[in-house]
Amino acid sequence: MKTEQEAEKALEKYANTVRKICFMHLKKQHDVEDVFQDVFLKYVLYQKPFESDVHEKAWLIRVTINSCKDLLKSFFRSKVSSLNDVNVKDFSIDESEYNLLDMILRLPDNYKNTVYLFYYEGYSAVEIAKILNKNENTIYTWLSRAKKKLKEELVGDTFEQ
């Protein structure tokens, strides 16, 4: 079991990453808190040592995605399916980006995670396959389909540079 100091250090380092993933999936604030506690408690209780910071972060991302998934299995929980489901104003996001954000939030969950990990966190398709425990080809397919959807919706606009 990890110490209080290790828990505090992990929170400082990875809280934002966990929050971003929760942002894409969870509507309610207390659901976000539930996932936070679940993820970091699992971190504290995880016995095996991490090979590196990269390994540690990938582990936390996977646990967060799975926690969100588990929480949303409940009948009474509803997930984020558009911009209307989130409090955008709490995060100082520029209005010019609302369109893209809305499109991202409308994607199926697996596509959401894939584009986030690929375009924001900078993981390769191979690395994303390991994190999500999926076949590499599946990731390429999801990425391709997500890009296609985003391009379709953002006619005349690009999200890739």
Added chain:
Amino acid sequence: MNNKFNKIFDNIKAEEIIKENTFSTLKKEIEKRNKTNKILIYRKFIVSIATFLLVFFISEFSYNSYFKAVAFVDIDVNPSVELIINRFDKVVDMHSYNEDGSAIVLNLNLKYKNYDEAIKILLDSINEKGYIKNYGLVSVTLQSKDKSKENIILTTLRKTVNTSIHAHNSNTNIEVYTVSNDVANHAHDLNISPAKYIAILELQKFDIKATIDNCKDNTISEIRELAIEHSKQHHEENEKVHSENHH
């Protein structure tokens, strides 16, 4: 990384209140588990000690129970040997009073055998080495701490000894009898068999010069012959004195 994605997601950060609440919960959980671990470790330690003590005392009890002497069977031919018997009628130890006895005992493994079987093997061995003579004497004594079993053991001893000896020497004299704890204890203190001790005491009535040390290497037969001889002499002297007094 994609600039548009950066612009969106860079601004999404964990609220301080969420971080604080999460840390507070983690702290409580860590403290609770540390406390539970300490209690568990303490409990495991106590259980280990208790188990150890229980096993120790059971072992001690079982060991003491099994190896506790309930009867002593002393066989004196000239090799003089003692078998110590437990409540389960098993031989748990052997003892020799002289060199000949030691030589016999050294080559025999009688431990944990039933006493009647052990006595048969012992007497066969003594006989093979030529100690049991025609018209010789085999003395067997029994000191029993369990009076309820004394008669049973005595009967079995008589039967076993008679069968074993007479299979080889039909003219050998055999005596099998019980002795008191007092006699047995005195004999043990002097490192001689109870039968020999009794024989020496008898001799001492007629020969004041007879001591344990100068008689212990004699056979019981020899001691008894001496006792008879001294008794006759003593009687003759008494007769002589009586006759002189009358004249």
